[in-house]
Amino acid sequence: MSTPIMRTLFYASVVLLALAAPLLAPAFKTQMAFLWVMIVFALSWDILGGQMGYNSFGNILFFGVGMYACAIVQRDSGLDYFPALYVGMVTGAMVAVGFAAVLGSGMLGLRGHYFAIGTLGLGIAAGEFASGWDYIGAGSGLLTPLFPGEIGGRETFFYYLMFAIAAMTFPVLRWLYAGRFGLTINAIRDDEDKAEAMGIHTTLYKTAAWCTSAFFLGLTGAVVGNMIGFIDPRDVAFTGATYGVWMILMAILGGKGTLWGPVIGAVVFHVTQQLFWTYLLGWQRVALGLLIVIIVVFFPLGILGWARERWPERFGHKVQQDLKPVQGGK
Amino acid sequence: MGILEVKGVRKTFGGVIANSDISLSVPEGKIIGLIGPNGSGKTTLFNSIVGYHPIDGGSIRFLAREISRLRVPQIARLGLIRTFQQTRIYGKMSCLQNMQISVPQTLQRWGLVMNKIPAEDTERAEGLLEFVGLYAKRHLFAGDLSFGQQKLLEFAMALMIRPRMLLLDEPTAGINPTLINALISRLRRVSTELGITLLVIEHNMRVIMDLAEYIYCLAHGELLAEGKPETIQNDQRVVDAYLGAH
Numbered sequence: 408m409s410t411p412i413m414r415t416l417f418y419a420s421v422v423l424l425a426l427a428a429p430l431l432a433p434a435f436k437t438q439m440a441f442l443w444v445m446i447v448f449a450l451s452w453d454i455l456g457g458q459m460g461y462n463s464f465g466n467i468l469f470f471g472v473g474m475y476a477c478a479i480v481q482r483d484s485g486l487d488y489f490p491a492l493y494v495g496m497v498t499g500a501m502v503a504v505g506f507a508a509v510l511g512s513g514m515l516g517l518r519g520h521y522f523a524i525g526t527l528g529l530g531i532a533a534g535e536f537a538s539g540w541d542y543i544g545a546g547s548g549l550l551t552p553l554f555p556g557e558i559g560g561r562e563t564f565f566y567y568l569m570f571a572i573a574a575m576t577f578p579v580l581r582w583l584y585a586g587r588f589g590l591t592i593n594a595i596r597d598d599e600d601k602a603e604a605m606g607i608h609t610t611l612y613k614t615a616a617w618c619t620s621a622f623f624l625g626l627t628g629a630v631v632g633n634m635i636g637f638i639d640p641r642d643v644a645f646t647g648a649t650y651g652v653w654m655i656l657m658a659i660l661g662g663k664g665t666l667w668g669p670v671i672g673a674v675v676f677h678v679t680q681q682l683f684w685t686y687l688l689g690w691q692r693v694a695l696g697l698l699i700v701i702i703v704v705f706f707p708l709g710i711l712g713w714a715r716e717r718w719p720e721r722f723g724h725k726v727q728q729d730l731k732p733v734q735g736g737k
Numbered sequence: 738m739g740i741l742e743v744k745g746v747r748k749t750f751g752g753v754i755a756n757s758d759i760s761l762s763v764p765e766g767k768i769i770g771l772i773g774p775n776g777s778g779k780t781t782l783f784n785s786i787v788g789y790h791p792i793d794g795g796s797i798r799f800l801a802r803e804i805s806r807l808r809v810p811q812i813a814r815l816g817l818i819r820t821f822q823q824t825r826i827y828g829k830m831s832c833l834q835n836m837q838i839s840v841p842q843t844l845q846r847w848g849l850v851m852n853k854i855p856a857e858d859t860e861r862a863e864g865l866l867e868f869v870g871l872y873a874k875r876h877l878f879a880g881d882l883s884f885g886q887q888k889l890l891e892f893a894m895a896l897m898i899r900p901r902m903l904l905l906d907e908p909t910a911g912i913n914p915t916l917i918n919a920l921i922s923r924l925r926r927v928s929t930e931l932g933i934t935l936l937v938i939e940h941n942m943r944v945i946m947d948l949a950e951y952i953y954c955l956a957h958g959e960l961l962a963e964g965k966p967e968t969i970q971n972d973q974r975v976v977d978a979y980l981g982a983h
């Protein structure tokens with residue numbers, strides 16, 4: 408991916424392949440839709456976990472909140488299916504962002520392990536809370552409305568909807584990371600005290616980073632609730648032990664703190680996991696557990712992190728040969 | 738009145754009195770020295786000035802404004818920037834990125850909207866890296882630089898912010914002796930050409946006597962002596978304090 412032309416070609420072929428996928432493998436539409444879900448999970452977790460150095464174990468909260476908020480809009484707005492879904496998705500994302508803004512101003516004052524442990528309680532507490540609140544169906548959950556189209560159309564529709572969300576997440580993050588936002592959260596990761604000593608508005612950036620993460624997770628939650636069709640507070644919405652852990656693992660597997668790492672990690676993880684389910688039935692959870700251990704022990708830096716450590720020059724870290732000073736600097 | 742006025746500052750850690758009744762005044766545009774044996778409370782005084790910890794008594798005024806209750810980033814945004822004795826840089830970012838992010842933060846509330854790094858920032862960053870002799874290393878991880886190079890990078894980052902005043906904690910530590918003269922002349926240029934006021938902690942007597950126009954000497958957390966370099970150099974108490982400390 409060196410020249411802009413090659414890069415454009417690469418992105419174009421990924422998009423074409425993604426668009427054609429439901430036609431090429433119609434039996435796997437739902438699994439492929441979940442691949443996009445996994446990619447958004449890993450990418451959004453990595454904003455804080457990788458780029459900013461704040462390991463969050465509670466991001467699943469935003470996913471569940473988005474899911475519920477959307478379902479409530481769909482249930483109570485009185486709109487037709489599609490308008491209700493779209494309004495619900497936007498509402499879900501906004502409510503998730505609201506949660507991140509409020510929680511962030513309190514929790515992001517915690518550093519390092521304290522933040523990690525603090526967030527651990529979030530998903531669990533939310534699950535408990537949701538199972539006790541009648542307005543959102545309490546322990547018996549919520550049904551999302553039936554998809555109005557013909558048989559099979561539902562899977563295709565949600566595949567493309569999830570692809571659209573993933574296809575929006577990636578370039579937005581790419582743009583953010585390439586600019587001041589990315590540099591600032593990287594600086595917070597490397598030395599937050601120094602960043603403060605340099606006058607950087609650390610709290611503002613940290614909260615904004617968490618809100619960005621929450622936005623994409625809320626949106627994804629809204630869609631996944633409809634893909635599954637039934638929202639259970641602990642097994643579908645606030646699934647800390649599965650999705651909540653996977654999003655971390657995928658980012659670490661691919662290489663946290665990189666743009667492509669979480670994408671690669673999500674693809675590898677999701678495909679491996681599907682294979683386990685197909686070929687190791689009965690043992691799939693054991694195999695998954697082993698995979699997790701292998702990831703953490705042998706790939707602590709992830710696939711991309713490992714490559715970067717091995718070939719730093721390929722990633723642009725080298726002494727420049729030209730010693731000529733630039734013009735205009737004083 | 739000076740740009741920085743420290744009056745009767747006191748700071749204790751448990752039973753240790755790190756600073757007791759310290760007063761000093763730094764006139765705008767000057768280079769002032771702060772010396773004293775190890776553990777005499779110099780870094781503690783810097784920490785108190787930049788709001789790193791609350792002080793137990795006294796007052797600190799910068800640009801005629803009381804700053805002793807402000808937080809670290811707020812003081813930094815007033816244009817009072819410090820460098821660290823044990824360097825602090827962003828290790829997993831390139832030198833150039835370390836510079837690009839070290840810009841004045843006063844207008845950066847809009848930084849989220851204006852995500853793009855302006856070309857003139859990059860140009861100025863490269864110019865300053867050239868100024869401290871790190872231009873060729875601009876794409877290396879800052880964490881891979883030597884201690885001395887990190888000191889120089891941190892100094893360049895501080896300049897990038899266009900501060901009114903710099904607090905430098907041992908700027909020549911770890912710098913190759915043959916390069917020290919070049920560093921002294923750079924510090925002078927920072928003062929004369931950029932008009933930045935400097936308060937410098939330094940253990941190298943030759944450097945500080947050469948550089949500073951006025952010197953404060955601490956010992957055991959107290960202000961022991963102050964005066965022009967010649968006076969300090971010949972002050973028996975200062976000589977004793979240094980000899981006694983070794």
Ligand SMILES: Nc1ncnc2c1ncn2[C@@H]1O[C@H](COP(=O)(O)OP(=O)(O)OP(=O)(O)O)[C@@H](O)[C@H]1O
Pocket residue numbers: 750753754755773774775776777778779780781782822
């Ligand atoms: N955070 C802290 N907690 C407890 N004691 C501290 C702390 N910071 C400094 N001290 C103590 O305060 C005293 C002054 O330390 P300080 O670092 O200010 O000295 P210094 O003059 O900068 O010395 P050096 O020249 O070695 O850098 C020392 O006795 C030190 O142990």
Ligand SMILES: [Mg+2]
Pocket residue numbers: 779780781822
């Ligand atoms: Mg010190």
